Amino acid sequence: MASSLKNPDRTGWAFALPGTVLILTFIVIPFFFAFALSMTNQRLISPNPTEYVGLKNYRDLLGLAVVTLEPERDDSGAVVIDDDGEIVYPRLRTITRSDDYPQYRGMREWFRWQSGEDARIVIASDVVFMKALVNTLLFVLVVAPVQGGLALVLALLINQRLRGINIFRTIYFMPVVVSIVVVSLLWRFIYDGSDGLLNNVLSWITFGAFQPVDWLGNTETALGAIMAMSIWQAVGFHMVIWLSGLQTISPTLYEAAAIEGASKWQTFRYVTWPGLRHTAVLVLIVITMQAFALFAQIDVMTSGGPLDSTQTVVFQAVERGYGKQDISGGSTISVILFVIVLTISLIQRYLTREK
Amino acid sequence: MADLRLKGLRKSYGSAEVIRGVDIDIEDGEFVVFVGPSGCGKSTLLRMIAGLEDITSGTLEIGGKRVNDAQPKERGVAMVFQSYAIFPHMSVRENMAFGLTIAGASKAEKEQKVAEAARILQMEHLLDRRPSQLSGGQRQRVAIGRAITRNPSVFLFDEPLSNLDAALRMDMRMEIGKLHSQLDTTMIYVTHDQVEAMTLADKIVVLKDGEVMQIGSPMELYHNPANLFVAGFLGAPSMNFLQVDVLDVQGEEAKVSNPSLEPIVVKTAGRPIEAGHKATLGVRPQHLRVSETGQLHGNVTLAERLGSETVADLRLDDGSKLIAAFAEDKILDVGQRLSLDFDSDAAHLFPVDG
Ligand SMILES: Nc1ncnc2c1ncn2[C@@H]1O[C@H](COP(=O)(O)OP(=O)(O)OP(=O)(O)O)[C@@H](O)[C@H]1O
Ligand SMILES: [Mg+2]
Numbered sequence: 209m210a211s212s213l214k215n216p217d218r219t220g221w222a223f224a225l226p227g228t229v230l231i232l233t234f235i236v237i238p239f240f241f242a243f244a245l246s247m248t249n250q251r252l253i254s255p256n257p258t259e260y261v262g263l264k265n266y267r268d269l270l271g272l273a274v275v276t277l278e279p280e281r282d283d284s285g286a287v288v289i290d291d292d293g294e295i296v297y298p299r300l301r302t303i304t305r306s307d308d309y310p311q312y313r314g315m316r317e318w319f320r321w322q323s324g325e326d327a328r329i330v331i332a333s334d335v336v337f338m339k340a341l342v343n344t345l346l347f348v349l350v351v352a353p354v355q356g357g358l359a360l361v362l363a364l365l366i367n368q369r370l371r372g373i374n375i376f377r378t379i380y381f382m383p384v385v386v387s388i389v390v391v392s393l394l395w396r397f398i399y400d401g402s403d404g405l406l407n408n409v410l411s412w413i414t415f416g417a418f419q420p421v422d423w424l425g426n427t428e429t430a431l432g433a434i435m436a437m438s439i440w441q442a443v444g445f446h447m448v449i450w451l452s453g454l455q456t457i458s459p460t461l462y463e464a465a466a467i468e469g470a471s472k473w474q475t476f477r478y479v480t481w482p483g484l485r486h487t488a489v490l491v492l493i494v495i496t497m498q499a500f501a502l503f504a505q506i507d508v509m510t511s512g513g514p515l516d517s518t519q520t521v522v523f524q525a526v527e528r529g530y531g532k533q534d535i536s537g538g539s540t541i542s543v544i545l546f547v548i549v550l551t552i553s554l555i556q557r558y559l560t561r562e563k
Numbered sequence: 564m565a566d567l568r569l570k571g572l573r574k575s576y577g578s579a580e581v582i583r584g585v586d587i588d589i590e591d592g593e594f595v596v597f598v599g600p601s602g603c604g605k606s607t608l609l610r611m612i613a614g615l616e617d618i619t620s621g622t623l624e625i626g627g628k629r630v631n632d633a634q635p636k637e638r639g640v641a642m643v644f645q646s647y648a649i650f651p652h653m654s655v656r657e658n659m660a661f662g663l664t665i666a667g668a669s670k671a672e673k674e675q676k677v678a679e680a681a682r683i684l685q686m687e688h689l690l691d692r693r694p695s696q697l698s699g700g701q702r703q704r705v706a707i708g709r710a711i712t713r714n715p716s717v718f719l720f721d722e723p724l725s726n727l728d729a730a731l732r733m734d735m736r737m738e739i740g741k742l743h744s745q746l747d748t749t750m751i752y753v754t755h756d757q758v759e760a761m762t763l764a765d766k767i768v769v770l771k772d773g774e775v776m777q778i779g780s781p782m783e784l785y786h787n788p789a790n791l792f793v794a795g796f797l798g799a800p801s802m803n804f805l806q807v808d809v810l811d812v813q814g815e816e817a818k819v820s821n822p823s824l825e826p827i828v829v830k831t832a833g834r835p836i837e838a839g840h841k842a843t844l845g846v847r848p849q850h851l852r853v854s855e856t857g858q859l860h861g862n863v864t865l866a867e868r869l870g871s872e873t874v875a876d877l878r879l880d881d882g883s884k885l886i887a888a889f890a891e892d893k894i895l896d897v898g899q900r901l902s903l904d905f906d907s908d909a910a911h912l913f914p915v916d917g
Contacts, residue, residue, distance in 0.1 A: 458648070460644050460646050461650065463648065464644065464648040464649075466634075466636070467615070467635045467641065468636070468661050469635070469636030469662060469666060470636075470665045471665075478650065478661070478664075482650070482653075
């Protein structure tokens with residue numbers, strides 16, 4: 209023991225070993241596995257041998273194209289209008305199943321818009337994945353600023369010397385300690401369409417004028433409902449990070465600002481916020497990464513529905529890999545997610561760097 | 564006009580009273596120094612003036628107006644903190660212009676005021692630096708600059724120099740003195756360094772346990788301390804206190820002695836001294852001279868030669884200790900017997916309890 213302590217290098221490595229082994233086994237090696245599998249056609253259980261397929265999985269997921277459909281015309285060359293007054297177009301399969309366009313084969317319509325007489329259609333190899341990607345990005349774009357901002361407001365409110373303030377601290381932190389699965393189950397009752405708490409409360413405060421909404425069963429509201437619940441659940445965690453940041457700011461700076469005549473807002477702008485720079489970077493990156501990993505809420509509350517309106521990237525990865533036993537597809541999604549998160553984190557680091 | 568009136572100011576934290584009825588009048592343009600031992604309430608009193616601490620009772624007037632409940636910004640005060648309290652993410656220029664930025668001053672006005680303050684503090688070359696690129700003294704200068712640009716009616720300093728090394732402290736002390744004569748603004752300065760107090764102050768307020776012990780000019784306090792505490796607090800090395808027996812009191816004079824002191828007549832300065840009781844005789848180390856005919860007798864236990872001065876510790880015949888400071892380089896041997904003489908006019912006689 210004594211001799212190994214004299215050799216700081218070896219002792220250091222010995223201490224680092226358990227952690228390194230765990231990280232290697234459960235993070236680094238699986239990542240390279242995923243990367244390798246994403247280049248094959250590996251399935252969970254399959255009689256066929258695994259083959260190398262190159263970037264096919266990526267093409268199958270990310271393939272996107274815009275096609276133009278010209279309206280149907282009658283013999284005189286006039287545009288055909290249906291009974292509702294809408295222009296009639298040929299069916300999309302005239303393109304996606306045509307041998308004239310082998311590159312579009314198997315692709316499906318994602319969305320379309322009108323351009324003059326023509327219809328422009330965005331077709332994707334994997335429409336569900338595209339929806340998942342958009343939903344996830346939307347989730348991150350809403351949750352990161354709202355959750356971070358709300359957590360900061362709570363932290364500012366709680367960072368005061370008042371009697372009983374610890375009770376609020378505990379209350380705000382409580383949802384963080386409860387498992388997200390349990391929270392999701394509870395919120396399913398809250399969001400219930402017929403007799404949910406939310407509908408009841410809304411109808412009570414509007415004296416019955418409010419018509420019940422099936423929050424999770426409606427494509428318009430499902431993703432929003434999950435966002436709201438997710439923001440609520442983890443806001444306490446980020447509040448605690450902000451609090452620790454707030455407590456590193458010297459009280460004398462606040463006193464100096466008060467003597468110089470700073471208003472509440474000016475104090476925040478010139479003292480608090482600059483003092484929270486590093487905390488802000490941390491909170492932003494952590495929320496972004498957590499938001500991209502959105503899974504449990506979806507799995508418990510909606511399973512991606514209704515009509516794929518709450519599909520997310522991680523949910524798709526799990527669904528493919530295990531639900532459909534398509535290990536290579538799931539791996540490909542994981543790798544794509546990794547690249548997206550890495551890119552965004554690097555951009556955030558760059559934008560918030562010390563000038 | 565920015566004169567201050569503190570009337571019966573009190574401050575309690577719960578049941579602990581830290582300021583116990585303080586009355587001080589400060590005239591416009593005066594440099595007032597609060598001194599006292601650690602924990603006596605100097606900072607608390609200053610922060611009550613600044614508006615950073617509530618006033619439990621009493622009144623505080625600045626410029627004739629009662630400001631007990633006014634916000635700090637409404638009091639027209641600027642404060643310089645011991646820990647500088649400059650904003651780390653702002654340049655020196657932005658720091659100095661902070662009060663003006665808050666007040667929404669124009670860019671031109673800020674430029675002009677900052678330039679002027681920088682000139683006064685001789686720090687024009689530092690304006691574009693960040694606080695992390697400054698030395699302690701320079702940081703404190705930024706803090707003082709921030710106070711100057713706002714043109715306050717009262718400057719408050721809370722031990723602004725105590726984080727600086729001795730040489731720098733002396734420089735900055737002189738600069739603050741110069742600043743006061745240039746700006747001619749009321750300044751209140753908290754310190755526990757009596758050299759700062761003696762050199763800077765027009766008026767010194769000596770505090771102890773939240774109470775004023777004496778208020779007066781530095782020389783008044785030095786030559787006529789009102790009580791034992793002030794006598795012992797000002798002057799270095801501090802005043803010697805000898806326990807003496809009062810043999811006789813004649814009007815304003817008392818004859819005192821003890822086993823190592825031959826009877827001597829000193830002034831009572833109106834204090835309640837009674838014959839047959841004990842009293843405390845205070846003699847400054849600097850007032851002692853070696854003399855064949857001296858009234859005090861003892862042996863040297865330690866001699867420190869400082870070049871310009873020699874400080875001797877003596878053990879008197881009755882076993883008590885005495886410090887003597889001779890204004891010359893003197894060679895004294897440990898154990899050497901000395902007889903010391905002092906001018907009875909320079910001695911102070913206090914009742915035993917102060
Ligand atoms: N927030 C507080 N709660 C309770 N007691 C306090 C508080 N702040 C200060 N005190 C007490 O008030 C007394 C005066 O404190 P203050 O800071 O004014 O001393 P000071 O004279 O400035 O001392 P120093 O020279 O060490 O700075 C101290 O005994 C201190 O313990
Ligand atoms: Mg203090």
